[in-house]
Structure formats: C-alpha cells, structure tokens
Amino acid sequence: MSDHLLNDLSLFAPETAITLTLVAAILADLIFRRTPLVVAALVLAGFVVTGLLLLGQTGVNASIFTGMIAVDSFAVFFKTIVVLAGILVVVFSMESGELNSPGRKLGEYYALLCAAALGMMLMAGASNLLMMYIAIELSSLSSYLLSGYTREAPDSSEASLKYLIYGAVSSGLMLYGISLMYGLSGSLDLRAINRALPQVLSGGGAASFTLLIAGVLALAGFGYKISAVPFHFWTPDVYEGAPITITAFLSVASKAGGFAMMIRFFKVTFIDAGAVALPAGTWATLQGFHWVDLVAILAVLSMTIGNLVAVWQNNLKRLLAYSSIAHAGYMLTGVVVLSNQGLAAIMVYFGVYLFMNLGAFYCVMLIADKTGSEDIDEYKGIGGRSPFLAVALAVFLVSLTGLPPTAGFIGKLYLFAALINSGWTWLAIVAALNSVIALYYYVRVFRNMFLRTEEPSSPGITLSWLQNAALVVLLVPTLLLGLYFTPLVQLAQASVRLFGTP
Amino acid sequence: MITDFGRVLIFLIVGVVFVAGGLIVAWLLRPNRPYPSKLATYECGEVPVGDTRVRFNVRFYVVALIFLIFDVEVVFLFPWAVVYKNLGWFAFIEMLVFLGMLAVGYAYVWRKGDLDWDKPAPKVPRYEKGIGVQETRMTEEEIAV
Numbered sequence: 001m002s003d004h005l006l007n008d009l010s011l012f013a014p015e016t017a018i019t020l021t022l023v024a025a026i027l028a029d030l031i032f033r034r035t036p037l038v039v040a041a042l043v044l045a046g047f048v049v050t051g052l053l054l055l056g057q058t059g060v061n062a063s064i065f066t067g068m069i070a071v072d073s074f075a076v077f078f079k080t081i082v083v084l085a086g087i088l089v090v091v092f093s094m095e096s097g098e099l100n101s102p103g104r105k106l107g108e109y110y111a112l113l114c115a116a117a118l119g120m121m122l123m124a125g126a127s128n129l130l131m132m133y134i135a136i137e138l139s140s141l142s143s144y145l146l147s148g149y150t151r152e153a154p155d156s157s158e159a160s161l162k163y164l165i166y167g168a169v170s171s172g173l174m175l176y177g178i179s180l181m182y183g184l185s186g187s188l189d190l191r192a193i194n195r196a197l198p199q200v201l202s203g204g205g206a207a208s209f210t211l212l213i214a215g216v217l218a219l220a221g222f223g224y225k226i227s228a229v230p231f232h233f234w235t236p237d238v239y240e241g242a243p244i245t246i247t248a249f250l251s252v253a254s255k256a257g258g259f260a261m262m263i264r265f266f267k268v269t270f271i272d273a274g275a276v277a278l279p280a281g282t283w284a285t286l287q288g289f290h291w292v293d294l295v296a297i298l299a300v301l302s303m304t305i306g307n308l309v310a311v312w313q314n315n316l317k318r319l320l321a322y323s324s325i326a327h328a329g330y331m332l333t334g335v336v337v338l339s340n341q342g343l344a345a346i347m348v349y350f351g352v353y354l355f356m357n358l359g360a361f362y363c364v365m366l367i368a369d370k371t372g373s374e375d376i377d378e379y380k381g382i383g384g385r386s387p388f389l390a391v392a393l394a395v396f397l398v399s400l401t402g403l404p405p406t407a408g409f410i411g412k413l414y415l416f417a418a419l420i421n422s423g424w425t426w427l428a429i430v431a432a433l434n435s436v437i438a439l440y441y442y443v444r445v446f447r448n449m450f451l452r453t454e455e456p457s458s459p460g461i462t463l464s465w466l467q468n469a470a471l472v473v474l475l476v477p478t479l480l481l482g483l484y485f486t487p488l489v490q491l492a493q494a495s496v497r498l499f500g501t502p
Numbered sequence: 503m504i505t506d507f508g509r510v511l512i513f514l515i516v517g518v519v520f521v522a523g524g525l526i527v528a529w530l531l532r533p534n535r536p537y538p539s540k541l542a543t544y545e546c547g548e549v550p551v552g553d554t555r556v557r558f559n560v561r562f563y564v565v566a567l568i569f570l571i572f573d574v575e576v577v578f579l580f581p582w583a584v585v586y587k588n589l590g591w592f593a594f595i596e597m598l599v600f601l602g603m604l605a606v607g608y609a610y611v612w613r614k615g616d617l618d619w620d621k622p623a624p625k626v627p628r629y630e631k632g633i634g635v636q637e638t639r640m641t642e643e644e645i646a647v
Contacts, residue, residue: 030609
C-alpha cells in the first residue's frame with residue numbers, strides 16, 4: 001500500500017514542488033515583511049524547479065493515486081505551458097508599477113499565483129471527474145482573489161466579483177453534469193465511464209438524451225475556463241479590471257489547463273474503443289452522442305463574436321480579451337477534427353500563444369505603467385518615442401493576427417491543415433475569414449503607434465534591464481518559431497498520447 | 503426489491519411526512535390566541551431592537567474561517583486514528599504534513615493579527631492609473647502644509 005503511494009508520489013513531484021513553494025512563500029512573507037523581492041525570488045525559483053522536474057517526466061505514461069491523476073506526455077506538455085507562464089508572470093510582477101505601489105504587500109499575491117498554477121497543473125492531469133472539479137475550483141478560487149488584488153481600484157473589485165459569480169454558476173452547472181454522468185455510468189473515473197457508456201447508450205433515447213445534457217453541462221464548466229462563447233461574458237470585464245500580470249496569466253495558463261482538461265474529458269470518455277476501419281491517428285466518438293457538432297458551433301461562435309466585438313473596443317486590454325475569446329475559438333477547431341493531428345495543432349498553437357499573448361500583455365503593462373492608460377488613442381506616437389517597445393508590441397500583435405513570418409502563422413497553419421485534412425473545409429474558411437477581421441483591429445493599434453504623433457509630445461518610456469530582457473525573451477521565440485518551428489512541432493506530435501487511450 | 507435510490511426516496515417521503523404531520527397535528531390541537539409579541543423575532547428572550555438587515559462586522563467571517571482550520575483538522579484526524587495501526591509510518595508522516603500545512607495557516611493568521619478582535623484598519627495602498635511613479639512624491643502644497 002505505502003510502497004505504491006510512494007511510487008505515485010515520485011510521479012507527483014512537480015505538483016509537490018509547487019505546493020512547497022506555496023507554503024514557503026507564505027512563510028517567507030511572514031518573516032521578510034519589508035523585502036517583497038525575497039518572496040518573488042523564492043517563487044521564481046520554485047517555478048523553475050517545477051519546470052525542471054517536469055522535464056524529467058518526458059515519456060512517462062502512468063496513472064497515479066488510484067486513477068485520480070494521469071501523468072502522460074499530454075499532461076506534461078500543458079503543465080510546462082502553465083509553469084512557463086508562471087515564470088514569466090512572476091518576472092512581470094517584480095517591476096509592475098500597478099502592483100508595487102507604496103503600501104501594498106505582495107506576499108499573498110505570489111502565494112496565490114502558486115496556488116492557481118497548482119490548480120491548472122492538476123487540471124491538465126485530472127482523470128477523474130471529482131479530481132477535475134477540485135482542480136477547477138482550486139485554480140478558480142485563486143484566480144478570483146488575484147483578479148481583485150488591486151482592491152482599491154473599483155474595476156478590480158468589480159472584476160473579482162463578476163468572475164466569482166460567473167464561476168460559481170458554471171461550476172454548479174458542471175457539477176450537475178458530473179452527477180448525471182455518475183448516475184448514468186456508476187463511476188467517476190473517465191475510463192470506467194467510457195467502458196460503461198456503450199451499454200448505457202444501447203438503453204434507448206432517454207439515456208442518450210440524458211448523456212447529451214450531461215455533456216453540455218460539463219461543457220459549460222470547460223467553456224467558462226477557456227472563455228468560449230457563450231460562456232465568455234466574464235472575460236472582458238475581468239481582463240480589463242484585473243492587474244495586467246494576472247490578466248496575462250489567466251489568458252494563457254488558465255486556458256491551457258481548461259483545454260487540457262476538456263480534451264482529456266472528451267477524448268477518454270466519449271471515444272469509441274470498438275470503432276473499426278479508421279485511418280491511423282484518428283478516432284471516433286460513441287454512436288448517438290453528437291458533441292462534435294456542438295463544439296464546432298461553439299468554435300464558430302467564439303471566433304466570430306470575439307473578433308467582431310473586438311473591432312469596437314478602445315481599451316487595448318479589453319480588445320485583447322475579446323481577441324483571446326477568438327483564439328479559444330481557433331483552438332476549439334482543433335478539438336473538432338478528432339485526430340492526433342488536431343491535438344498536435346492545438347499544442348503548437350499553445351506553444352506560440354504563450355509567448356505572443358504574454359508579450360502583448362507585457363507591452364500593454366509597460367506602457368500603462370508610464371502613461372497610465374490602456375486606451376488605444378493614448379498610443380499615439382509611441383513608435384517614435386519608444387521604438388523598441390512599439391516594435392515589440394507590433395510583432396506580438398502581428399503574430400496574434402497570424403501573419404508570416406511570426407509564430408502565430410505557424411500555429412494557424414497547423415490548425416487549418418488539420419481541419420482541411422479531415423474534411424472540415426468550411427470551418428477552415430470561417431477561421432481564415434476571422435483572421436482578416438482580426439487584422440483590422442490590430443492595424444488600428446499600429447496606426448496609432450507609428451503613423452500618428454502626439455501633441456504635445458511626452459518623453460519616451462525607459463525600461464529597466466530586467467524589463468528589456470523579459471521583452472527579448474518573449475520576442476525571440478515569437479519570431480524564431482515562425483521560421484524554425486520543427487522542434488515545437490515534433491514536441492507537440494510526441495505529446496499527443498493520453499493515458500488510457502490507444 | 504428496493505434499489506438504493508428507492509431507499510433514498512422512502513427516506514425523503516418519511517422526512518416530509520414527519521415534518522408536515524407534526525405541523526398539521528399541532529395546528530389541529532393548539533389553542534389560537536394571537537398577540538403581537540408572538541410575531542416578534544425571537545432573540546433568546548431579549549426584546550428585539552432595530553432592523554434585522556444590519557451590516558455584520560466582516561470579522562465574524564474571518565473568525566468562522568479560522569475556526570475551520572481547527573474543525574476540519576479534527577474531522578480528518580478521526581478516520582486517520584482508526585486506520586493508523588494498519589498504515590504505520592507512512593500515515594504518520596502524511597498526517598504530520600497535513601498538520602504542518604494547517605500550522606502554516608495558523609501562523610499566517612496569528613502574524614497578520616487576525617486573532618485579535620481589534621485589528622488595526624488596513625492601509626489601503628493608493629495607486630491611481632495615470633499617475634504612476636509620481637504618486638509617491640508629495641506635491642508642493644502638501645510640503646507647504
């Protein structure tokens with residue numbers, strides 16, 4: 001018994017490391033009250049150690065804690081995304097003017113960041129419905145607090161409250177879906193549910209309909225985490241009101257955790273293990289459960305609504321929020337195709353999305369710290385005053401649009417290729433048209449930065465060496481992965497394996 | 503043959519009948535003599551003062567949370583103590599880790615002053631977007647004052 005558990009614990013090392021970091025951060029905050037950088041450095045080191053431990057898990061394919069958590073290359077990939085986002089966000093936070101204003105204590109901030117990251121890592125690995133729910137709640141509760149951390153700002157408190165209310169409703173819906181699943185199949189373990197489902201579905205229309213309801217309700221929980229339409233209403237307000245560092249973290253890490261959990265839930269639970277005559281690397285869903293069409297509709301809605309509403313935004317943070325809804329839509333198309341190629345495409349997309357989206361939010365933060373505004377009209381003439389920052393922001397936005405030679409192009413290319421390969425051509429066309437809309441609203445930012453001048457002109461934005469280094473660290477992969485993308489693609493293709501699926 | 507959920511249903515029905523039956527019987531038997539004091543809110547025998555919808559001090563909530571630290575601890579300690587003999591050292595260390603985490607929470611609460619009822623009002627940091635670094639400097643009028 002205990003030998004078994006000890007072995008499981010060794011596979012749980014990254015999560016243990018981040019938990020220890022969390023505890024150490026709380027204690028360090030109590031001891032070193034006057035020097036907040038101690039806590040920041042500690043948490044940064046903790047994230048790095050977690051990342052190193054994750055590297056040691058390459059190629060593992062196991063299930064630990066009596067089937068609660070799966071440790072497979074798929075989970076490790078998404079955990080790595082979460083940890084990288086964590087490292088970068090800690091670096092952002094160290095010199096953020098918004099967070100480091102006089103009188104604010106940041107100990108809890110860093111501790112909660114660890115808790116949120118732990119929740120997201122558990123989301124990537126959870127293979128039991130209860131574990132999934134706990135992981136979602138852990139990451140959500142920490143995120144609610146973090147988004148309201150600058151509590152003297154009214155919009156931050158508003159963001160926190162809205163996030164909490166939407167989160168409570170969607171997690172309630174998801175819990176109801178989970179209870180229906182349990183009632184139908186008699187198990188909470190994803191693979192056991194999968195084994196029980198064929199018999200349930202053969203029972204007739206009522207069972208099949210109940211299962212569809214359960215699937216839709218569970219989708220509400222996932223949709224809320226990845227901010228897909230129609231569960232996206234919290235996104236703009238929370239992204240605008242939360243401290244920018246937290247917005248950046250939520251937009252990448254929270255989405256990665258949500259996607260990983262959603263893909264695992266649908267792929268392990270609803271896969272038809274008995275399906276015959278399928279090309280290699282593709283799979284089929286159980287007969288009588290048409291969730292693929294549902295996800296396709298969500299993808300189209302997310303892309304279109306996200307992009308169309310973004311056109312009208314004047315606040316760059318809000319614009320990026322709608323753009324992140326649209327990106328959730330693009331990534332959902334990779335789920336629709338039901339093939340390993342689609343999964344690999346989502347992972348490639350996340351690999352580049354990490355850098356370009358964090359980069360865009362970082363530039364917004366640096367500019368807002370100095371000019372005090374996130375309004376696009378306030379970006380006039382920044383290209384002339386702070387050329388490096390403006391060019392960096394331009395590169396990130398071009399990459400988010402998906403134009404070559406940036407990494408965003410590669411992400412979109414692989415998604416579209418997966419779509420066309422499996423016959424979803426219309427979906428690929430919708431996605432491509434949406435990219436054109438996206439170009440329009442990003443170009444507005446370029447025009448303000450480079451083609452307009454400010455009257456009267458203000459001094460340029462000077463950056464510290466740490467801020468310059470962080471920008472370069474984000475900028476290089478965004479450009480490099482657009483030209484030399486083979487390693488990322490190979491990594492993604494090697495990481496599509498989920499525990500318990502063929 | 504009753505299924506598991508059938509028993510739950512029977513339990514629910516019995517519960518409803520028990521409560522409703524008691525109320526109905528009492529309604530049939532009791533004398534009916536209404537006067538205003540009977541409609542007043544019951545506050546342990548005190549005469550109620552003011553409206554019920556008052557703001558509670560948020561510190562009650564914090565106290566309830568602190569109570570959880572100790573309460574949940576005990577809930578987990580009982581089953582642990584029952585199976586302790588079978589599990590041995592592993593369970594011992596596991597419980598130490600668990601208690602250690604709770605102790606960190608306790609230390610946090612203590613150090614932050616939440617165990618004292620009269621906690622000094624927190625200083626809310628002042629940062630307004632658009633003012634940035636200049637916020638820390640005093641304006642000339644402030645210096646003159």
